[in-house]
Amino acid sequence: MNKNVKFSLLFSLMLVFFGTLSKAQSQLKKGDLVDGIAVVVGDEIILESDIEDQANFAKQQGANVADKCEFVESIINNKLLIYEAKRDTLIENRSAAIKDNANQKYTQILGQFPDEKTMLSTYKFRTSYEMKNAIEKIDSDNYYGQAKYGRITEKADVTPNEVTDFFTTFQYQLPEVKDEVSLSQIVMYPKLTDAHKDEIIARLNKIKADIQGGESFESQARIYSDDPGSAAKGGLYTNIGKGKMVKPFEAAALNLQEGEISDPVESDFGYHLIQLVKKSGKQYDARHILLKAEPNAEEIDAAKKELDSIRTLIIDGKMSFKDAAYRFSDDKQTKFNAGIVTSQEDGSDKIEKLNLPPTISYQIAGLNKGDITDVFQDVAQQDRKTVAIVKVDDVIAAHKLDISTDYNRIKQMALNKKKNEMVEKWVKEKLPNIFISINDRYKDCTFKTDWRKKVD
Numbered sequence: 001m002n003k004n005v006k007f008s009l010l011f012s013l014m015l016v017f018f019g020t021l022s023k024a025q026s027q028l029k030k031g032d033l034v035d036g037i038a039v040v041v042g043d044e045i046i047l048e049s050d051i052e053d054q055a056n057f058a059k060q061q062g063a064n065v066a067d068k069c070e071f072v073e074s075i076i077n078n079k080l081l082i083y084e085a086k087r088d089t090l091i092e093n094r095s096a097a098i099k100d101n102a103n104q105k106y107t108q109i110l111g112q113f114p115d116e117k118t119m120l121s122t123y124k125f126r127t128s129y130e131m132k133n134a135i136e137k138i139d140s141d142n143y144y145g146q147a148k149y150g151r152i153t154e155k156a157d158v159t160p161n162e163v164t165d166f167f168t169t170f171q172y173q174l175p176e177v178k179d180e181v182s183l184s185q186i187v188m189y190p191k192l193t194d195a196h197k198d199e200i201i202a203r204l205n206k207i208k209a210d211i212q213g214g215e216s217f218e219s220q221a222r223i224y225s226d227d228p229g230s231a232a233k234g235g236l237y238t239n240i241g242k243g244k245m246v247k248p249f250e251a252a253a254l255n256l257q258e259g260e261i262s263d264p265v266e267s268d269f270g271y272h273l274i275q276l277v278k279k280s281g282k283q284y285d286a287r288h289i290l291l292k293a294e295p296n297a298e299e300i301d302a303a304k305k306e307l308d309s310i311r312t313l314i315i316d317g318k319m320s321f322k323d324a325a326y327r328f329s330d331d332k333q334t335k336f337n338a339g340i341v342t343s344q345e346d347g348s349d350k351i352e353k354l355n356l357p358p359t360i361s362y363q364i365a366g367l368n369k370g371d372i373t374d375v376f377q378d379v380a381q382q383d384r385k386t387v388a389i390v391k392v393d394d395v396i397a398a399h400k401l402d403i404s405t406d407y408n409r410i411k412q413m414a415l416n417k418k419k420n421e422m423v424e425k426w427v428k429e430k431l432p433n434i435f436i437s438i439n440d441r442y443k444d445c446t447f448k449t450d451w452r453k454k455v456d
Contacts (some may be wrong), residue, residue: 021188039076040437042083046075048441053134056124069445076451080427080434082190085148092180094143096239097282098338102136102231111228138232152426153419166402166414174401174410180350181364182323183447184339186310187331187386190295200271204264207289208273217275217287226270227290233289235275242282249274253286266293268384295385300366300377303387308375311389315372321391331380339391348409350396360390367392 011054038047051072055065065071085091106128113119116128125131158166167174191198207224210218221235230237242250248267256262256276265272270292277285295303310328315317325339334341343351353361363373380386404412427449436451 003037003176011278027416036439038439038441039079040435041066041076041079042436044079044083046079048439050137051123053130054138056308057131057134060123064126069447072442072445073317073447073449075141076438076447077427077449078141078437080430080436081142081148083434085144085151088148088151091144091151092418093141096246097241098139099133099136100238102132102139103233105139105231106132107228107230110232130299144213149423150249150417153422156415156419156422158344158418159412162418163414164403166417167410170413171401171403174184174413176400177350177352177396178405179353179398180396181353181392182349182396183341183351183360183364184325184333184391184393185331185341185388186307186321186325186329186339187334188303188328188378189244189380189384189386190297190299191295192299196296197271198297200211200293201264202228204273204289204291206274208261208263214286217261217273217289221287221289223290225289226292227288230288234434235289236277236285237288238285239283240286249288253284254279284347292384299368304375304377307389311372311375321372330386340393341390341430346412350394363390363393368391369395407409 011142030096031424036048037045038048038051040428051068054075055068055071056345057072058065086093108115109123110119113122119133120126120128123131125134135292150351207220211220216234218236219232223233225231225235227235237245240253244250245253245266246269248265251274252262252265252272253274253276256274258278260276261394262272265274270290272291275287277287278287297416307328310319314321314324322338325335329335329339340349341351342349345355356364360377364371367373369392371392374390375387378386378388399405431449431451438451
């Protein structure tokens with residue numbers, strides 16, 4: 001039921017915070033930009049190359065960057081939050097973790113292309129360093145911007161009367177809801193036979209023996225590891241904090257001496273060989289070699305038969321879908337919630353049909369409320385093969401938002417408006433005391449906020 005992993009690109013974060021920005025009345029002239037300082041917010045510097053790199057990356061990830069003036073203002077807005085966030089002692093500094101995650105994301109994106117040259121050309125970067133640096137800046141800006149936004153708006157709330165007033169005022173401007181469904185699921189990972197597990201463990205033990213015989217852990221990880229996030233780096237993860245890795249990995253790694261290699265360790269991802277590289281305070285560096293526990297055709301068929309028998313019990317009324325999800329589902333996100341699937345966008349249990357993964361759309365086509373799909377094979381996150389069944393809990397036709405049927409959504413809109421107003425007020429209070437300088441290249445841009453008045 002999970003969609004392909006999407007990289008969060010929130011350059012337009014403040015467009016959401018402040019409402020849609022007015023289109024800039026003047027467009028920048030076409031032509032290549034000479035690199036230099038575009039904007040300064042406090043001690044946060046935005047280079048022309050940063051804007052170009054982020055715009056290129058955003059476009060490839062599906063973001064709309066048609067108006068450069070608007071795009072630049074979204075960055076300035078967010079930089080103001082970032083500048084204040086880094087001065088806020090209650091916001092954790094995650095620079096090291098963000099850098100490490102940027103390297104992992106780079107590797108994941110690379111896996112979608114035939115080679116590195118093609119990827120860099122597509123994203124319009126000259127070198128891997130430039131692209132990794134852009135990803136790191138994006139993730140850092142997202143983290144600090146959102147953290148400060150959360151701090152400013154943490155006490156925001158709306159009363160039922162405020163929700164009603166919001167609906168009365170904006171009801172004719174509210175969007176139409178497209179066709180939606182509410183779904184529940186039971187997902188099972190096919191179980192490997194003992195013989196298959198022994199085969200994987202034997203392979204890892206052979207790799208360990210080769211390392212102990214003189215091969216480097218780094219080279220063996222590059223050759224054999226199935227982890228796209230670390231294989232190209234010789235299996236290395238740095239600055240690992242407590243709770244970042246799955247529990248079996250963390251427990252095994254922290255029980256090693258520096259340089260020591262573990263026996264094969266089983267986790268939800270497969271089987272690992274782990275080498276503790278360095279431990280410093282609450283963080284550590286480790287290398288690992290992952291062999292995925294990929295089920296074969298016989299193991300998948302066995303899982304299908306097991307789930308089909310569970311489906312029969314549900315249809316015959318001998319077990320509720322909720323109880324079956326709790327007892328048998330391997331999907332941790334839904335098994336404790338009656339199997340209910342929620343939207344990745346807003347957490348709602350109502351999902352637009354157009355946003356469903358293709359496999360799910362196909363499986364529920366033609367089904368009515370209360371129907372359950374046949375058992376089908378799917379792929380979860382980390383590309384793990386699964387078998388699943390899906391129940392159609394509700395089918396909601398396209399309609400205009402109405403307070404009688406969409407109260408929670410309208411409440412969230414009213415709350416977002418109040419949060420936006422809180423941030424706008426905060427910005428007005430902060431601007432007189434923060435140095436902001438914008439290059440004359442953008443003098444023809446019509447910004448929503450008159451930033452230049454604050455440069456004295």
